[in-house]
Every structure is written in C-alpha cells, then in structure tokens.
Amino acid sequence: MRKIERTLVIIKPDAVVRGLIGEIISRLEKKGLRIVGMKMIHIDRELAEKHYAEHKGKPFFEPLIDYVTKAPSVVMVVEGRYAISVVRKMAGATDPKDAEPGTIRGDYGLDVGDAIYNVIHASDSEESAKREIELYFKDEELHEYCKAAEWFYHSHWDKDKGEYLDSTRCLDV
Numbered sequence: 001m002r003k004i005e006r007t008l009v010i011i012k013p014d015a016v017v018r019g020l021i022g023e024i025i026s027r028l029e030k031k032g033l034r035i036v037g038m039k040m041i042h043i044d045r046e047l048a049e050k051h052y053a054e055h056k057g058k059p060f061f062e063p064l065i066d067y068v069t070k071a072p073s074v075v076m077v078v079e080g081r082y083a084i085s086v087v088r089k090m091a092g093a094t095d096p097k098d099a100e101p102g103t104i105r106g107d108y109g110l111d112v113g114d115a116i117y118n119v120i121h122a123s124d125s126e127e128s129a130k131r132e133i134e135l136y137f138k139d140e141e142l143h144e145y146c147k148a149a150e151w152f153y154h155s156h157w158d159k160d161k162g163e164y165l166d167s168t169r170c171l172d173v
C-alpha cells in the first residue's frame with residue numbers, strides 16, 4: 001500500500017532549451033514527489049550510449065544519441081509512493097503525438113527531430129531505475145528529507161491527549 005520508490009527523471013535537451021525546466025519540476029513537486037537529487041549536465045556520448053544500451057543497433061540509436069547530447073539536460077532522482085509507475089504515467093506515451101493531454105509529453109511535446117524529441121525521460125522498472133540512478137548519481141549526491149506537509153499523512157491526532165502521535169515518521173524507504 002505504501003511502497004516508496006526512487007526513479008530517474010531527465011529533463012531532456014529540447015525541454016531545457018524551450019524553458020520548461022520549472023514547469024516539469026513543478027508538476028513533480030505538486031504531485032507530492034520528493035526530488036532527492038538534481039543537477040544540470042551536458043550528457044556526453046559515452047554516458048548516453050551506456051544509458052540507452054538496450055537500443056544499440058536500432059535505426060533510431062544514432063539520432064537518439066545526437067538528441068540527448070545536443071544541449072544540457074537536468075537529471076533528477078525523484079522519490080515517492082510507487083514513484084516509478086507514477087512518473088511513467090505522468091510522462092505519457094513515447095511519441096508526444098500519442099501522449100494523452102494532461103501528461104508531460106502530451107502537454108509539452110509534438111514536433112520531433114531525427115529521433116523522437118519527447119521532453120522527459122523516466123525509468124520504466126525497478127531494475128532500470130536502480131541502474132540509471134547509479135549511472136548518473138553518487139550516493140552522496142542523494143538526500144533524505146521530509147516535505148513540510150508529510151507529518152500530516154503519517155501522524156495521528158490523539159483526541160484525549162490533544163496532540164499528534166508519530167509526527168516525525170515520513171521516510172520509511
């Protein structure tokens with residue numbers, strides 16, 4: 001019922017140059033997810049090839065590498081209840097023309113380059129999330145904290161005592 005997961009999110013170069021960094025971060029924050037790691041990097045060819053190794057040999061592999069190395073990206077580790085599937089749903093279908101309105105790709109993407117330019121990357125499984133987080137972040141670049149309202153979800157109001165119980169519990173990762 002409460003499975004706390006971490007997932008890798010990348011605000012891809014098309015979104016960075018279009019000025020969408022804030023919009024995307026804002027959606028993740030408002031959903032109730034915690035950003036526990038974040039940095040801007042210009043992904044180089046070596047890193048891009050490692051990240052997208054599963055697509056090596058496919059016709060869109062070279063255009064994909066050119067796309068993600070074309071300008072800086074913002075990479076984030078995002079944490080929360082069922083974060084992996086939740087963020088995939090928020091991202092929407094791979095091709096922004098098929099992505100539902102209300103999703104990030106559905107709301108902010110349409111045109112494509114040689115590869116499908118689609119604003120955001122989000123890990124697709126526990127296994128990929130672990131691999132991708134390790135690829136982009138060192139342990140010491142990830143942080144633990146509670147968002148200000150989280151005490152509310154994980155505490156109980158004791159009517160008799162007139163106080164909150166368990167009010168410090170928010171991170172049972």
Ligand SMILES: Nc1ncnc2c1ncn2[C@@H]1O[C@H](COP(=O)(O)OP(=O)(O)O)[C@@H](O)[C@H]1O
Binds near residue numbers: 064115116118121
């Ligand atoms: N058929 C395609 N032609 C061009 N680019 C593609 C194609 N399929 C995927 N891509 C690009 O490669 C990335 C990785 O592909 P994939 O893992 O299938 O999608 P997703 O990012 O939704 O998990 C996509 O986000 C997109 O930028």
Ligand SMILES: [Mg+2]
Binds near residue numbers: 124
């Ligand atoms: Mg994928």
